[in-house]
Structures are given as C-alpha cells and as structure tokens.
Amino acid sequence: DTEVTQTPKHLVMGMTNKKSLKCEQHMGHRAMYWYKQKAKKPPELMFVYSYEKLSINESVPSRFSPECPNSSLLNLHLHALQPEDSALYLCASSPPRGGYTFGSGTRLTVV
Amino acid sequence: QKEVEQNSGPLSVPEGAIASLNCTYSDRGSQSFFWYRQYSGKSPELIMSIYSNGDKEDGRFTAQLNKASQYVSLLIRDSQPSDSATYLCAVVEGQGAQKLVFGQGTRLTINP
Secondary structure (H helix, E strand, O other): OOOEEEEOOEEEEOOOOEEEEEEEEOOOOOEEEEEEEOOOOOOEEEEEEEOOEEEEEOOOOOOEEEEEEEOOEEEEEEEOOOHHHOEEEEEEEEOOOOOOEEOOOEEEEEO | OOOEEEOOOOEEEEOOOOEEEEEEEOOOOOOOEEEEEEOOOOOOEEEEEEOOOEEEEEOOEEEEEEOOOOEEEEEEOOOOHHHOEEEEEEEEOOOOOOOEEEOOOEEEEEEO
C-alpha cells in the first residue's frame, strides 16, 4: 500500500461547526504532516508528527487541533473556522529520508 | 525562514522539446531535494528526489543538484502535453529536521 488516504474529499462547514479531517497511511511511515494550500500558492506546513508526537506547529491558530491516535492515523479537528480558512488541506507521510507522499486532499469551504 | 525560490513562469515549451525548470535554496544544511508535479485541483505528486551532487535520471526526467551553488534543476525531455502542470521544488530544511519547504512553483505549458 503506497497511498495516503484522506476523508472527506470535500467539506462545507459553517463558522460555528465542529468537523474533523482524517488521514490514514499503511506504509509504516513514522512522520506525518498537515499542509494547507490556497489557490495558486504552494503548500504551507501546519503540523508535523514524528512517532505520534507533535514535533512542529507552525504557529497555527488554535481553531485547528491536530491529533495522532496511532502510527497510521492523523486527524485535524476544526472549530470556529473563518472563511479565509477555506483551502485544500493536504496530509502527507514520509520515511526517515525520502519523498513525502501526499493524500488527495480535503477541499474545505467555510461559509 | 529558509527560502526556496523558483521562477513562477508561465513557461511555455513546444511538444517534443526539453523543458528546464530551476530552483535555488537558502539553507546550506539541506540534504534532501524533491520535485513535485501538481495538476490543477489535484494534490502534489512526487516525480524526483535527489540527495547527492550531480545528475539523477528517471525516464524522461533528470534532476540536477549542485550544493555548492545551492541549485536544483529538473529537465523534462521529449515534453508531452500531459506534462503541462505546476512543478514544485521542495527542500527539507536542515539536517534531521522534517520540514519540507516548497518553492512558489513553475507553471509549465507544453504546446502541441
């Protein structure tokens, strides 16, 4: 299995809603990531988990809350988002030295 | 903030020609370098990785790395219309770090 699976593919949520994005990989990678990508911009790193522990938080607002329940799963909990948070949210995983494999992403729209 | 710089393009190349994409980076400690291809509305797809100075070839793609000049390039031979996409240069910052930083991307169009 060489894939990173993200669900849902599309999500529309109101500013008062709570939702979660999910990510799963079975490649045995111990590093997992959340990236955010706005239109016509490169992906921007949000969080890094290494061996299920949060190792990097790129000063992301607390309305985004990551969670790594086990070595295969990564969640991103969303609460009280703003319209400017609308973007493509990408999950990735990587071996210790190697290319990052990205999931297909969740396209999030905040209304 | 370490930087990765690319010419944003657009770069237009006739079908069958060689497309040349360039990238510079600022972190001298970087050891891992990648090229991703991203079609509109899709997620980035890894097409090349390179870790040592010199050339690395994979099919129609050749990645070139020069650590002294802090320069990475991607050559696409026999360009096809299906190669039309945005190409993202990405660099892992520092040694031991796990922060993959992307350049702005170069939009490449292959004209039939």
